Amino acid sequence: MRRFYGKFKDYRLKKYLKTLTNEELQNEILNLIKNFKEVKEYYTTKINPESEIELLEKYKKIVKNEFLPDRGFGKMRYNLVNKAIADFKKIAKDARNIADLMLYYVEVGVEFTNTFGDIDEKFYGNIEKAYNKALEQIFETNLEQEFKERAAKIMDESSGIGWGFAYNIQDIYFWYYSDDDEE
Helix, strand or coil: CCCCCCCCCHHHHHHHHHCCCHHHHHHHHHHHHHHCHHHHHHHHHHHCCCHHHHHHHHHHHHHHHHHCCCCCCCCCCHHHHHHHHHHHHHHCCCHHHHHHHHHHHHHHHHHHHHHHCCCCHHHHHHHHHHHHHHHHHHHHCCCHHHHHHHHHHHHHHCCCCCCCHHHHHHHHHHHHHCCHHHC
């Protein structure tokens, strides 16, 4: 039996879109915006680039609520935090905002462990990985000087945290910023 669904093909979509009038195409986009918040956020930043800062704050709140909510205890759902960062990357145009959110995740993680004490190996591994990804993003987009102070502050604030976390954060920091001190 032949399947009519499966892998999405761009050429099929283009063929379909060519059959639509301008008004029908506009209605398609409006329906997408009504039904999918990610599409709405995408077009919001296209129409009004300044709105990206508001969306950044929204995504920062998602990150913070997983660790340090206003009430109760954080659930530490790493998959939700990583999804929030991935979703923001899809809609953000400014590399600074992406780097800001990625580094914010690490800052909140360090604040969490400094507030509540020793966590577990999985937690530290996730925060270390996030720190490495954030610095990688920062260096790929040539924002290293802009974020150097925050990256160093994370390293300083992780001092004394167990499971080798402080040493690993320090190693990651100096891996990226090793050449700066030689200038």
